[in-house]
Amino acid sequence: MAGAEQEIRAESATADREIVISRVVDAPRELVFEAFTEVRHLSRWWGPEGFTTTTRSFDFHEGGEWNFVLHGPDGTDYSEWIRWLRIVPPARIELLHGEYRDDPNAFASVLTFAPDGAATRITMRTVFPTKELRDEAVEKYHAVEGGRQTLDNLAAYVAGTVRKGAEG
Numbered sequence: 001m002a003g004a005e006q007e008i009r010a011e012s013a014t015a016d017r018e019i020v021i022s023r024v025v026d027a028p029r030e031l032v033f034e035a036f037t038e039v040r041h042l043s044r045w046w047g048p049e050g051f052t053t054t055t056r057s058f059d060f061h062e063g064g065e066w067n068f069v070l071h072g073p074d075g076t077d078y079s080e081w082i083r084w085l086r087i088v089p090p091a092r093i094e095l096l097h098g099e100y101r102d103d104p105n106a107f108a109s110v111l112t113f114a115p116d117g118a119a120t121r122i123t124m125r126t127v128f129p130t131k132e133l134r135d136e137a138v139e140k141y142h143a144v145e146g147g148r149q150t151l152d153n154l155a156a157y158v159a160g161t162v163r164k165g166a167e168g
Contacts, residue, residue, distance in 0.1 A: 016131045019138065021147040022123040025155040029113040029120040033090035035158055036111070039066075045157035046070075048146035062087055065101070081106075097126075105133055122151060 025032050035041045039058040046053045050073035057067045062084055070078040079099055086094035091113055098106030109126040124147060128134035137143035 014127050017128045017134045019126045019128075019134065019143055019147065020123065021144065021151060022121060023148070023151040023155060024116050025120045025122055025151075025158055026118075027120060027155075027158040027161075028118065029115055030090045031161065032120040032122060032154070032158055033093075033113050035154055035161075036060075036093055037089075041157070041161075042066075043068075045153040046150065047153070048142075048149040049153070060084060060087070105129060107133070107137075122154070124151065 035045065037060050039055050039060075042058075043053045043055055046068075047070050052071045054069045054071065055066065056069070057065065059065055064084050066080075066082040066084075068080050068082075070080055072078065081098050081100050081103065083096045083101075084093065085096055085108075086092065093111045095109050095111075096106050097109055105128075107126050107128045109124060112123045112125075114121045114123070126143075126147075128137065
């Protein structure tokens with residue numbers, strides 16, 4: 001079977017468990033990638049509109065973890081955990097994301113950073129363990145809109161960083 005056919009079949013096998021969100025960010029991919037690599041950046045933009053982030057621990061390397069709390073605009077706190085599985089600067093980050101270490105409902109995400117002229121196209125492909133968990137994320141937690149808002153926050157943060165760098 002040809003490589004492209006295998007890829008298409010693999011994608012169709014997970015399509016009912018996936019969420020894919022993509023956005024062009026008006027900055028070079030090295031800068032967009034860097035926004036993921038340091039907690040001083042992540043804590044300024046991570047999460048949907050109106051959410052804030054408090055980091056408990058952060059270790060960005062393959063096998064490292066980020067433990068944090070997302071604070072919702074309604075006052076709800078969401079404990080979160082990420083393990084960085086694979087990091088290929090400045091092109092790709094693979095991670096596992098759950099509520100806590102070894103969460104059986106944790107989902108896998110692959111973020112790719114592709115040049116798009118002078119900008120960067122970031123694509124976030126998330127695969128859930130089951131269709132039901134994906135559907136719950138979409139319906140109960142508004143994961144698609146939340147993912148779009150998170151990438152919008154990233155774009156605004158990086159654009160501000162670029163402007164400050166140009167002015168300073």
